[in-house]
Amino acid sequence: MQKLWIGAAVALLLSGCGANNTPAQVASPGAPTSAKMKALATGADLLQSRPPIEAINTYLDGFHFYNGDQNGQMEAHHYVTVLNDDVMQAVIYDGNTKDARLMGVEYIISARLYQTLPPEEKKLWHSHEYEVKSGTLIAPGLPQAADHALMARIANTYGKTWHTWHTDRDKTLPIGIPALMMGFTADGQLDNRLLADRDKRFDIDSRKVRASRADIVTQPVLPGANAWQRGEVIQLKRVSGGGEHAHGQTHFGPAEQLSKP
Incomplete structure (x- = not known):
């Protein structure tokens, strides 16, 4: 199955499409990049591997x-690394241009x-079945056949997502906690306005994307996922003292379960 992922990724790279159409949603304060900094960045680009x-x-957009x-809804541009047949990781941006802001993981x-996973851990994860079948999750630039194969793999997976920059609310710098x-x-x-803007x-x-995925087979969502639907809403809270990540602490405090707004 890993060959399937690699084939889809190669098709994406070859297509050269589906990017550079969504600029960053925030404008950070700061002086323009100096010639010296540009030169340093160019040198690092040539000399360092990444x-x-x-x-x-x-590349996935959802x-x-x-x-x-x-x-509190927002578009999220995912740049994904396939680690193996069971695990992927994505860095998430607020756009798909070179100045896009890193939004989360x-x-x-x-x-x-x-x-x-333990029961309490499962509450942090969400299913992808609806995102795939509804056509709201897309892989821009992929040919239809590759898109279909990729989405068939994603449809029965689960994601845990943390945003560190709330770009719908914080328009200059990342403020607050994840x-x-x-x-x-x-x-x-x-x-629907978000979806229509993205589609345009x-x-x-x-x-049409939804219709093309009607034959993708999905399994029932496993117990524990999408806990918010059962009224179990989990978010981080600040703790007393030195903050969420104070040095020397062996316990930073549990996530706080909040009532549904």
Whole structure:
């Protein structure tokens, strides 16, 4: 199955499409990049290797919302590394241009691995079945056959997503603590204006994408995932003292379960 992923990634790279159409959603303060800094960056680019970055081989575009606040929605551009048949990792940006802001990370695992997680851990993860079948998750630039094969693999996986820069709210710098994000699970949850704007930029029709994936076989969502649907909303909270990551502490405090807004 790993050959399937590699083949899809190669097709994406060869296509050269599906990017450079969504600029960053925030403008950070700061002086323009100096000639000296540009020269240093150019030199580093020529002399240093970046194996973890070079291993990124797949681009996915979808949508997230804050766990416990379904009104807080945003588009998320995922740049994915396939670690093995059961584990992927993604860096998430607010756009797909060179100035895009790093927004967070997502870990993606197979249903087989998800089943091995402790009950409390499972509550942090969301399913991908609806995102795939609805056509709201796309792999820009991939030919239809490669897209279909890739999405058939993703449909039965689970993701744990943390956003460190809340670009829908913090328009200059990353403020506050990370937020646990969730994925949509049914029609009527995602803001249609977000979807329409995305579809226009990528020149696609999500309804046609949905129809093309009707034959993708999905398994029932495993117990524990999408805990927000059962009213179990989990977010981090600050702790007293030196903050969330104070040195010398052996315990930083549990995630706080909050009531649904």
